[in-house]
Amino acid sequence: MEYKKLGKTKERLSAIGIGTWQLSGNTEENERAISLAIEKGINLIDTAEIYRTENTVGKIIKGKKLFIATKVWATHFRYDAVIKACDRSLKNLGIKQIDLYQLHWPNPGISIKETMKAMEKLVYDGKIRYIGVSNFNQKELRNAQEALSRYEIVSNQVEYNLIERMPEINLIDYMKKEDITLLAYSPFAHGAIFKKRYGGIIQSIDELGEKYNKTAGQMLLRWLIQKDIVIPLTKASNPRHMQENIAAADFNINQKDMEIMDNLTPKDSNAGLSRFKNLIEYYLFIRALIRL
Ligand SMILES: NC(=O)c1ccc[n+]([C@@H]2O[C@H](COP(=O)([O-])OP(=O)(O)OC[C@H]3O[C@@H](n4cnc5c(N)ncnc54)[C@H](OP(=O)(O)O)[C@@H]3O)[C@@H](O)[C@H]2O)c1
Numbered sequence: 001m002e003y004k005k006l007g008k009t010k011e012r013l014s015a016i017g018i019g020t021w022q023l024s025g026n027t028e029e030n031e032r033a034i035s036l037a038i039e040k041g042i043n044l045i046d047t048a049e050i051y052r053t054e055n056t057v058g059k060i061i062k063g064k065k066l067f068i069a070t071k072v073w074a075t076h077f078r079y080d081a082v083i084k085a086c087d088r089s090l091k092n093l094g095i096k097q098i099d100l101y102q103l104h105w106p107n108p109g110i111s112i113k114e115t116m117k118a119m120e121k122l123v124y125d126g127k128i129r130y131i132g133v134s135n136f137n138q139k140e141l142r143n144a145q146e147a148l149s150r151y152e153i154v155s156n157q158v159e160y161n162l163i164e165r166m167p168e169i170n171l172i173d174y175m176k177k178e179d180i181t182l183l184a185y186s187p188f189a190h191g192a193i194f195k196k197r198y199g200g201i202i203q204s205i206d207e208l209g210e211k212y213n214k215t216a217g218q219m220l221l222r223w224l225i226q227k228d229i230v231i232p233l234t235k236a237s238n239p240r241h242m243q244e245n246i247a248a249a250d251f252n253i254n255q256k257d258m259e260i261m262d263n264l265t266p267k268d269s270n271a272g273l274s275r276f277k278n279l280i281e282y283y284l285f286i287r288a289l290i291r292l
Pocket residue numbers: 018019020021022046047104134135157158184185186187188189190191194217218233234235236237238239241242244245273
């Protein structure tokens with residue numbers, strides 16, 4: 001298993017992390033898929049209070065030494081609400097300390113200074129080890145960092161895959177400069193990349209993959225892993241998918257083929273969840289106003 005550094009810290013995270021959004025259906029199968037990943041050396045598991053999977057994750061990680069990331073939802077960004085949400089997550093997960101606690105989505109209705117004050121208190125009290133954010137653009141990330149007085153943001157979790165390339169516009173350069181890890185969620189665009197509409201892209205990747213004896217899914221994950229500061233978070237309920245995905249941490253795509261993949265879609269390709277970003281932030285803003 002290949003490992004990558006987290007931000008400016010000395011933490012070594014597996015080159016692939018396991019996401020747990022929409023773990024549904026057959027719980028036993030989900031648990032088997034995640035346990036298999038852990039056996040193969042995956043040490044990063046990502047969840048969130050809003051996914052309602054912290055209990056399942058807690059059950060699977062019990063007694064194991066892993067790096068656990070979870071998130072506080074944007075409507076809980078007031079000082080007291082952050083502290084309470086963290087206590088709930090610790091309880092759900094059955095652990096004493098969360099390794100990475102992330103602000104799930106920017107909330108323009110609540111001062112980031114207030115939220116970050118609570119996050120710093122959580123680090124100070126030993127309830128969390130590192131502070132991260134998610135779905136923050138470059139400006140929001142800079143503001144979040146400036147709102148912290150004692151600690152630094154180690155990661156920003158955003159959607160990034162071959163058909164959702166908005167982070168390449170200016171976010172990645174900024175994060176590289178600041179040495180902040182990019183946790184790339186939905187490396188398969190929620191599975192949409194395998195749908196008919198992207199058939200041409202997948203066919204080209206399949207052809208490239210033949211040289212490496214790898215599937216399109218493995219090529220897509222590897223394309224992300226080979227980018228500096230990027231760690232993809234994949235979710236697979238199916239143990240066969242999980243096994244296939246983990247094997248993406250152990251091969252190399254040569255520079256020429258990386259460039260061929262880079263050129264399969266335009267850099268401003270925008271097909272993912274981030275299309276709804278402004279809408280979600282507007283909703284959070286209005287909701288916060290109504291509550292005042
Ligand atoms: N921070 C945020 O706002 C945010 C938002 C979205 C997601 N995330 C995180 O990122 C994680 C991953 O994102 P995601 O769940 O949207 O999507 P994803 O990893 O892009 O795609 C998951 C889908 O792809 C399928 N799949 C997985 N491996 C495959 C393979 N090798 N071949 C074919 N199909 C495959 C899965 O099927 P099976 O399940 O049947 O195996 C599932 O339907 C989430 O679980 C969550 O932790 C974070």
